[in-house]
Amino acid sequence: MRVLFLVWSSYPSDRIYADPSVFYRCFHPAEALRRRGMHTSVMHFSTVDPEELSDYDRIIFFRPQFSDKFLELHSTARQLGLPCVASYDDLFFDIEMLRQSNFRGLAVNQHKILASRPYNYAQAMYFFDRFISSTDPLADRIRAALGAAEVHVQYNAVSDEMLYLARMCTETIDREPLRLGYFAGGASHAPDLMAIAPYIAPALAEAGAEFFCVETVEVPDVIAKACKVTTTRRMSYAEMIRAYATCCVTIAPLHMNPFTISKSGIKYLEASLVGAATVATPIPDIMRIADDRLIPVETEEGWYDGVRQALAMPHGEAITRHQQERIRERFSTSVEAERLVKFLETVGS
Structure with a gap:
């Protein structure tokens, strides 16, 4: 099996390894799958040519955000008949839940936060029927948002x-x-x-x-x-x-x-x-x-x-x-x- 982890991260495309979420949710499982004889890659979505998707059997979209590039990648994967899964490790796609996070109280660029969270996450989410979650409560929230969703809980683990x-x-x-x-x-x-x-x-x-x-x-x-x-x-x-x-x-x-x-x-x-x-x-x-x-x-x-x-x-x-x-x-x-x-x-x- 050949698995591609497509990453949406605020870190530069050549430094996504430094993003703690990407480290635990993509690089860790990719390496563990590789040890089992599989071919895996972890790539920032912005660096991927849609034609490259044909090299893989499964595509895992990690924290996907809605955009023209997202549509191009997702559409190409579907045309190729590739199973696609959305992976989340936080409740960014729920507007009400985001209001209860600490982001609103910080002296940070609120426009930047709200421009990408949660609207783009939520819009991308509805393109998927299958999901990977980092915790059981997060899986429950995904099922609550999309009743027919199939959710696999992949817990954070130690390599x-x-x-x-x-x-x-x-x-x-x-x-x-x-x-x-x-x-x-x-x-x-x-x-x-x-x-x-x-x-x-x-x-x-x-x-x-x-x-x-x-x-x-x-x-x-x-x-x-x-x-x-x-x-x-x-x-x-x-x-x-x-x-x-x-x-x-x-x-x-x-x-x-x-x-x-x-x-x-x-x-x-x-x-x-x-x-x-x-x-x-x-x-x-x-x-x-x-x-x-x-x-x-x-x-x-x-x-x-x-x-x-x-x-x-x-x-x-x-x-x-x-x-x-x-x-x-x-x-x-x-x-x-x-x-x-x-x-x-x-x-x-």
């Missing part, structure tokens, strides 16, 4: 390469015993950190802990005044795993609403790779993969106790090895690839 890198990092990097890390995916998560800052700051101060943060968000003053703060620039995936390995605890706060309920729990898998405990908002997908190293917090006030509890949890080589083996057996891209192949075979039948 063999990430597991290998995590093992190398945990064997060679000393963990900071009281370092709490926050690895936000982007500036839209600044309000999430701001909401819990008054509650985690005293917990950090009492424990004499350090707050480690990637510079995708600003550190609230209440945290900066309470404890040692270390920030770092945006990192590559390899650098990110190394940074995770220095933390004993990570946090994954979200403002719970129908938009965030559809999000992935990948942040806990990233932390588990290096044996770190995590305090998190209990969105459904993170609870799907949770074990006793995850502390769910349902209220803002609960973050104080959650962080205190996590900072007191044990760490060590045996715990890390157990977490890595658990991920390999249950949450690896190899496991997800086997399920994806069955779905793609059904799509082509």
Whole structure:
């Protein structure tokens, strides 16, 4: 089977690998399918000549947006008799749900956001009958929008390469015993950190802990005044795993609403790779993969106790090895690839 992942991303066409969504939703499954003997490609839609589609058996449109180019590619695929699937990892195609996201409250170009989300997503969505979703709640939203839709849930997972890198990092990097890390995916998560800052700051101060943060968000003053703060620039995936390995605890706060309920729990898998405990908002997908190293917090006030509890949890080589083996057996891209192949075979039948 030959599978093409057609990508719509705001990243430059020659840097789509740096887009976290494309990394997890396209490159990871493409590599896992390749290991099973299939031919796969990941390409930015703007670089694809419609004639190239004939080289493939299945086309996966990742986050497709309606445009003349989209119509040309989709129409060509249909003329060639190629099964087409739309893949989503966020609820961008629902206008009401987008209003509940953090985008509206940020000092960003609102016209740019609304020009591409959700109208173009929604218009493209209605060209498909088959879908790939990153979580069960997101699959439910797709079915609610398109009652007859066939939806395969392909969970975010960890690749063999990430597991290998995590093992190398945990064997060679000393963990900071009281370092709490926050690895936000982007500036839209600044309000999430701001909401819990008054509650985690005293917990950090009492424990004499350090707050480690990637510079995708600003550190609230209440945290900066309470404890040692270390920030770092945006990192590559390899650098990110190394940074995770220095933390004993990570946090994954979200403002719970129908938009965030559809999000992935990948942040806990990233932390588990290096044996770190995590305090998190209990969105459904993170609870799907949770074990006793995850502390769910349902209220803002609960973050104080959650962080205190996590900072007191044990760490060590045996715990890390157990977490890595658990991920390999249950949450690896190899496991997800086997399920994806069955779905793609059904799509082509």
